[in-house]
Amino acid sequence: MDGVAREAGPGEKLLDVILRTEPGFPHVCYLAPLGTLESCDTCLVEVDGRVVRSCATVASEGLTASTASARALNGRKEGLRRLAQNHHFRCSICDNNNGTCALHNAARTLGLDRQQYRPKPYPIDDSSPFYRYDPSQCILCGRCVEACQDLVVNEVIHIDWARERPRVVWDSDVPVDRSTCVACGTCVTVCPVDALLETKFVGRAGLFTGLPEPAKLAMVEAASSVDGSFQPLLALSDAEAEMRNAVIRKTKTVCTYCGVGCSFDVWTRDHTVLKVLPREESPANGLATCVKGKFGWEHLNSPERLTNPLIREGDHFRTATWEEALHLVATRFREIKAKWGADTLFVIASCTDTNEEVYLTQKFARAVLGTNNVDNCSRYCQSPATVGLWRTVGYGGDAGGIEDLGRAELVVAMGSNTAESHPVIAARIKRAQKLSGHRLVVVDPRRHEMARRADQWLSPKSGTDLILLNAASRYILDQGWEAREFLSNRVAGLDKFRESLAVYTLEYAVEKTGLAREEIVRFATLVHEAKSVSICWAMGITQHQDGSETSTAISNLLLLTGNYGRPGTGGYPLRGHANVQGASDFGALPNYYPGYQKVDEPGVRERLEKEWGVPLPPRPGITSVDSVEAILEGKIRAMYIVGEDKLLADAHIARTDSALRKLDFLVVQEAFFTRTAQYADVILPTALSLEKEGTFVNTERRIQRLYRALEPIGQTRTDLDIVIALANALGARWSYASPSEVMEEVRRIAPIFAGVTYERLEGYRSLQWPVAADGTDAPFLYADRFAFPDGKARLYPTTWVPPLEPEGEFDVVVNNGRLLEHFHWRNLTGETAGLEARVPNMFVEVSPELALEKGIRDGDLVRVVSSTGAIRTRAWVTDRVRGRSLFIPEHGRDEDAINHLTTDARDSVAHTPAYKEVPARLEKISSGSEPEPPVPRSNFRRGTPDAPQKGIRVEQKWQRADYHAIGG
């Protein structure tokens, strides 16, 4: 290269080789995670006498290249000149002038000193509340299209190369808010210029970008009227970009919503989030986000936030000082403990708290209050999955990482609306299917996006997934397809397992599941034929009476077919909250200390007593679900609930309401005035995730740091500070100076975290537990041995528990789950105007056949009645559901809250409520004014998708009459 020998890896692109030593080398369309697009011609080099794109040239042995030849340099300049026709350089008033604009940087490097700008005849599309598209600034590099089509595979946008002036279009050329765009924001993230910008960012990023438009235009005109080089103006804009750093902070954090654990830089000005920018090195998500993580941060400044401690006084709450509130809590806890005993107290740790906060919360319960009655919300969702994995492979966590779901030749997604509940994981699966030809099987009652994309969609009767799995296992054994060597060397219990499958014949499975024999055989065959199989599952599996059993059956099937211990294999329960995995990992469980050390295992308690310097209760506590019954029986008298809206979270609201009323004393530690807070005696206001330091564990056991981006507002404090203050008010004398000190303590007591230090987690670095003392982590489990003393996995016979089925007056079954736009009861997402506007009301999905039977049309007001209660909502007639199955989003918090309908049925092992087994009755109350779906036209579900494509179809650009290859 330019006369110097250079080394390159196999298949490495010439551009990457150049960038290693010359990071400022011009390139605009190329972004490593997107691959080669070849649309900008700014990275041209001369190779063996030919001018070529370095992004599309593989560096090979003996290749001779020149970056400095006149032909190469002139070629790059010509490429840039062409781009500049599509983009008006006005950097000092450009919100994207932040030092990262690829076009600006190329112009500086190549010394572009003038342009022949040709505005495009299209207006700005600012119809979306989240981002806007300015065609006149779009350089048609195609990054956004590649990201949408092939990285996150939402397949909404493309470039219409056939127009006289090409542009990016949404679906079949409709405005953004009439399209199928899910607003994941990945297109905005990868846009190298200001064509796609976050709405919140527009006019707020620069020193002059907030000026009135006429003033900005006058500045642009004045600058343009100066004939000659605009390099000095570019230099001035560089200076302005530097000055922006004084008002904009960029802080690495981890998303507060689901369990994927997306990490990104959050750009803040004062107390406002301007931009969320994931980075290539973001380990779980790369450049991808979902609409909540990218745009859902308005809750931080919501006027609804609690900012002062509140104390119940008669028929109202009054504001109080922290000293007063903490003193009252300590006094009442002390009194109740003295009168009724420590085990009448109950603590709930938050799944959106940091690991350090969770750790201290459980320590507070055990070492300060003296009870093991501590739990977290995994009890409501994924505890059964953990049980299934403990039984069979030993660790209650994902077998590998998210990237393994992209590696698997076959992914089976069970009881998971992945594209809405874990969209960034769904993107990996969709990408592997689209670009690599991997297979996808979806087992789910609803025909959601993943079901539509699946190579096989199975919709067994509710609560019969275990039968499908066991029938497939038996069929595989009958065919002799089991992985004999793997079973022989690495797995115990085959004979008993084989016996346990005797009942699961195909005939039995057909009868119980309602599936066709061929469907079950095909499923088993797909599993058998794939070289690597991963199964991910979510609450459609776990929230049944047999959730633990079905989770076990999933793991059994994987073991039977040798699908553990290799890349692309294993079991992947998809965790639902930002730190629900960590909440359990760090000990907020009634029967486990941090690191899954059993409370009743000899020696463990004694070791912790020594570390913590206090005697600890010997008996395991009760679960959060069981606490409701215990309150009603007078066995629990006081509760300390951190970040959990228990009234809405527990099944059977009427019963939970009775229990909360009955408590002698309730402390709720919250950011918002939740429904549960209304029952409290004391409310302690908390900071939110961007206002904290600490760590989260995501669904793939990945521990990541989050840094404080904002100061806590008002009188709020972090949960860490509050629990320390509370412990000390009860005489604990805790003196943790920082979250890292807490982590130091954790690594001393929990072997799986032995090597976890803040230094090893600096920035975007992360560790997947178990982490050895020397810092070696475990991205992939079970390569050599399973987590049992003999290193062998267990095939664990399972028992089917018949579900609650529709009968008599309750002739339909209610399913429920998440929507993409919302999280839980909308305490957070409901505060972001754009999210709330997309789904302002809840609804019930009704199948066309049931709607016909009941005379129900879109938008009709209906009542759904179960044995425990009723809800009123609007109907949406859709083929996403079938037959007598209804679907209701879980985000209602008033009369539409789903748990008005759910019952006391639960999993007998994990005690997780059977939220998905709800026999009910559907009644029409009144017709809507006109048949209209109950979500607005701007909702992506109402858009009409256009045909997907691979890549950006740059060859169509090259075929245009006005395109001429540079350099021949």
Add this chain to the structure above:
Amino acid sequence: MSEPITSVIDTRPDTAVLREWKEIWDSPAHREALLRTLELLKSLNERGLLDAARATFEGSDAAAHSIEEFLRESQNLRVARNLRALYTLLASLDFERILSPKTSFTGTRGGEGSRRPPMGLIELRRRLKDPVVAAGLEIVLEALAQVGRSRKSFA
């Protein structure tokens, strides 16, 4: 038995600072000034000028560094020098005087009859021999050549 309640009464006592502010606020003259100041601040904030000021104070080092980096490049340093020279040149010229039809080359105001006749070849040759004029012409020619080169590279 705890009924769910939603009513919150703010019972926070006034702090000394708050009391002091209230006293100021209660004074009509102060209140008027405060309101105007707040309006001004609000307006400045909305237009981003507060941030501009903040950035100028807090980010000036980084900005200066950026300019310094720019000037480190020889051609950019030349731009700066040329700008300075151009500034000096422009400041020394009085185009109004030079171009005014009523201005004589001798610098004295007069009527039509006082205008000098067009420059002849002999006079042009004489002036080209003037080293000062020759130097100026060389600059102009070099500049024109540069314009031509750059036009070519981005034609």
